Amino acid sequence: MKRLITAAFLAAAATSASAEDVKLQLKWVTQSQFAGYYVAQAKGFYEEEGLNVTILPGGPDIAPTQVIAGGGADVMVDWMPAALAAREKGLPLVNIAQPFASSGMMLTCLKETGITSPADFADKTLGVWFFGNEFPFLSWMSQLGLKTDGSPGGVTVLKQGFNVDPLLQKQAACISTMTYNEYWQVIDAGIAPEDLVTFKYEDQGVATLEDGLYVLEDRLADPAFQETMVKFVRASMKGWKYAEANPDEAAMIVLENDQTGAQTETHQKRMMGEIAKLTAGSNGALDVAAAERTVASLLSGGSDPVITKAPEGAWTSVITDKALAE
């Protein structure tokens, strides 16, 4: 036990000694959604910048915001609504880059339920992810004027697990899916696309910014940390653009990094193809208009808004300005 503690101290000391170590906390398990970072690592883009990057996969019980608050990571991948909500809770997160230009979130419904437009949601059961991913859904519903507490005329919300079973077992009329993942699992399960109706958040005008890079505000004041982040963002974006251009290779790199060995080539290649559509058009710099749209959407939550006031300083272009300068 004593040796363990000593070792831990040494490890902690070693981390603080070398400023070029970066720990990246992912939002979810290793999959093509994070291909850019794995590619940057495998292709040596981080190394070229003199960085030693450790990629920490997430999981159902890991809130990236909590990990970064506890000092377990230097930078994290998360969705803007979750980051803004955490900011209101007193955790000053700042967006330093936005590799995902568009949102991949949608509601997928069975046609047999008779749903053809959002107006038909009333009195239906809808599946949603929670754990910080419920914010875009909640603000969409309140914009539609649908109550989510199960009262008549509103919608019944169910917390869906990590798969699409609620739809397959007909426990829900619609479930949340990502264009790059769950939607294809529904298709794989043998339901034809023409038996499905999908509502993309992007098309409904309620899209919020997804996978962005966030750091703690106070650390950003340190010029050395800023310098490290500039290198990190530059290398990461190089990784993303490589992944976009070579999706199959990127998917294979992700597979090599999947330590569970349970992921399959088919899933990851297809996911990479869909992810590339979302990162397309982003050079890493945050589109301020999109960020403001996200804020507006979250603020318009009626009686129970996700955030109560517009955040200040929740994003900065300091890092991307420098990273994209050359």
Added chain:
Amino acid sequence: MNRALPVLTVLLGILAIWYAAAVWMNATWVFDQAERAGTTVTWAEAIPQTMAQERPLLPPPHQVGAELWKGLFGQAVTSKRSLVYHGYVTFKGTMMGFGLGIVAGVLLAMAIVRFRVMDMGLMPWAIISQTIPIVALAPMIITLSSQLGLTARDVPKAIIAAYLSFFPVLVSMVKGLRSPDQMQLDLLKTYGAGEMATFLKLRLPASMPYFFASLKVAVAASLVGTIVGELPTGAIEGLGARMLIGSQFGEPLIMWAALFAAAILAGLLIVVVGVVERLAARRMGVRA
């Protein structure tokens, strides 16, 4: 009547029920698909189809068996697709938690038996600690341990496993350390033995059967803790992580195979602990 026959009969019974349930549960899907396609199927046509689905509601035993075989023997044991490899990862976590749990359980039991205030104050809290759902604590254990500089993901896993496995050891050790009766304690007093000597020469040896009896329960609890810990804490490797990925990507076969691999591991651990228990009992002169 030997011992194997009844067990085999029961196992065969379970297998039969399992097959029947698989047909019954998976048939819904077959009929649904047929309806979507606008055709009809008879039961005779449906049954073979329930036996070989890719995403069955309940995979029939032979599908699970095949997947398990593939995972255990179908690849090099060092491959990350090998269930042997993941079983080993889980085994390591289980052993770390088991060790920690034993140490914590024994030390706490000693304190409880020695100090009255610990007995009265700590024992109720030890019971309460087991009513707290450990999964709820998992994220906090991860962040707190990373706060303390312990970033390795095995540490939180081992703590969760130890949290579940210390309790049976504690309860049995308290019982065991108290098992010498007054006559024996008096005898040692007449020998002029001090507290230390009484502990080493009487209480500790007397507690050993209780200790070993608790190990089976503790090792099973530790395995449960490790798997629960692998599920949410980063899902990197181990049987718990495979269950999660299997669930997320809608691959029930991966889940069931991981579940059975965990069952095999549990069986092996219990057998090994049982052998250790018997050896120890023999060495201590107890007739088995």
Added chain:
Amino acid sequence: MSWVPAHSGWLAGALMLWLVLWAASVMLARREGRGVRLVVPVLFGLSLLVLWEGIVRAWAVAPVILPAPSVIAAKIAASGPVLWQDFAQTILKGAVPGFLIGAGAAFAVAILIDRSPFLQRGLLPVGNFVAALPIVGLAPILVMWFGFDWQSKAAVVVVMVFFPMLVNIVAGLQASERMQRDLMATWGASYLQTLLRLRLPAAMPFVFNGLKIASTLALIGAIVAEFFGSPIYGMGFRISTEVGRLGLDMVWAEIAVAALAGSVFYGLIALIERGVTFWHPSQRK
């Protein structure tokens, strides 16, 4: 996090209070009586809370990492209705019915196989083995089968509770001694009479041992199952959702409720046990 506390006053104060409480428990523990048996654990718990509060305040630990007990207490006081709704969903609808069905089914099966030594010899090793398995892994599968509401939670609890109970009841039914059974036979007692008058009462210590183990399993099962899909209330739902929202005070409030519910559950079983098995050496004073 720096190792030097930012507000050492809080730490010193907490340490002092902790020492006082600790000394009080030590003094009280020397006495006898029922009251002492209750007061000492409470003091012990209080002293831990004081230490926790002191540490959190002294190092100014962020509330998103570990909230202070006072903050948690305030949250509990402020969110009574939510906590009650979650409690009703998870404990009253999930854990308790599951516990009763699981224990009842185990009892029924144990009685059914009582007259067949063949089945007993077959079921006991299998039951023992299954009782040691990580049944929690079945939770996602059962949620898929039984839907997202409380039925699936109760199902998980049934499966978790059944085997430990079965093993204990079967072992308990064999606990009466040969001599006692022979005595019943000489009195011309029928199978049913022997079962009701001798063997069931003799089995009670084992049954209650099983019930105690099952009570903690029931809680864990009901809460874990909610992680894999649930309506938007329930203790497991709240815990996993609030962690994601950094509402750690709410998470701890739920944990406190879970611990309280678990302790009451356990205490009730222990109380009934005392009434039913008053004759057993472990209950004699």
